[in-house]
Amino acid sequence: MNTFYSRYAQGQVRWHDLPGHGDPLVFIHGLGCASSFEYPRVVADPAFGGRRAILIDLPGSGYSERPASFSYRTSDQAKVVVELLDKLDLQAFWLYGHSMGGSIAIEVAAQMAERVNGLAVSEPNFYPGGGMFSREIASQDEAGFVTSGYAAMLAQEKTAWAGCLQSNAPWAVWRGAKSLVDGIEPTWMTLFVDFPQPKTLIFGALSLPDKDEEAVRKQGIPVQVLADAGHSMSWEQPAALAQALNRFIAEHE
Numbered sequence: 219m220n221t222f223y224s225r226y227a228q229g230q231v232r233w234h235d236l237p238g239h240g241d242p243l244v245f246i247h248g249l250g251c252a253s254s255f256e257y258p259r260v261v262a263d264p265a266f267g268g269r270r271a272i273l274i275d276l277p278g279s280g281y282s283e284r285p286a287s288f289s290y291r292t293s294d295q296a297k298v299v300v301e302l303l304d305k306l307d308l309q310a311f312w313l314y315g316h317s318m319g320g321s322i323a324i325e326v327a328a329q330m331a332e333r334v335n336g337l338a339v340s341e342p343n344f345y346p347g348g349g350m351f352s353r354e355i356a357s358q359d360e361a362g363f364v365t366s367g368y369a370a371m372l373a374q375e376k377t378a379w380a381g382c383l384q385s386n387a388p389w390a391v392w393r394g395a396k397s398l399v400d401g402i403e404p405t406w407m408t409l410f411v412d413f414p415q416p417k418t419l420i421f422g423a424l425s426l427p428d429k430d431e432e433a434v435r436k437q438g439i440p441v442q443v444l445a446d447a448g449h450s451m452s453w454e455q456p457a458a459l460a461q462a463l464n465r466f467i468a469e470h471e
Contacts, residue, residue, distance in 0.1 A: 219254070219281060222305055227298050229283030231275070236261050238270035240471065241310045241335055243463060245273045246299060246326070247382075248317030249352060249394050252280025255382040256316075256452040265461035267468070272311075274299060276322075278390025280382065290393035292318065293402060296325035303330065312467055314338045316452065317349070318398055321406045328409045336470050337413055338463055340420035341449055344410065344430050346401025355395035363392045378453050411437050416470040420462050422447035422454070442466070
């Protein structure tokens with residue numbers, strides 16, 4: 219695992235650089251998750267095609283540090299990702315983000331459009347308001363969530379998400395959730411639609427129907443649907459996600 223000190227986050231950010239061919243695909247994880255937890259199985263799958271991959275643990279998550287002074291808003295997380303990609307001097311790369319990570323990836327792509335070969339997002343937050351988990355978290359005040367809400371949430375969680383949720387700082391989870399509820403202007407949907415390079419939206423079939431998926435289709439943007447998968451597609455159907463990402467890159471490289 220690699221590490222660098224983020225001046226923006228005021229802490230160490232860690233990532234995997236997994237060898238393979240071609241320009242790397244940069245993975246950005248969602249709320250309460252960690253790329254080091256979610257994506258090794260996806261990258262290792264034969265369907266991924268042996269491509270190079272960079273798996274970032276965002277500040278507050280996984281193996282990265284958890285500075286209490288950082289905002290953990292999507293726009294500030296995006297700045298940390300840009301900081302890392304600049305440090306790596308990557309002049310050409312692909313971007314993938316899931317859920318909150320999809321929103322962050324959209325913001326990164328908007329800032330680095332000339333270097334992003336293509337953008338794939340799966341079930342991102344496109345508008346303010348958050349999703350079920352982020353709304354529940356943000357409905358509490360930060361102090362209450364840090365003191366007791368996080369532990370209660372972790373105790374109730376029985377899915378694989380609990381494994382990476384427990385590696386996240388509770389203040390990072392709360393501030394990230396609040397950021398999704400607050401949203402940005404222009405919206406993530408506007409930035410996604412306006413992004414000039416190739417792009418695709420990935421949805422789990424079990425998450426449909428969904429108004430955001432329908433809206434993206436109406437814009438003429440390609441949508442890929444993964445059978446037998448819901449929101450947690452990276453561990454529900456890792457081979458299908460690997461194939462979808464490889465297919466997207468192969469069509470545009």
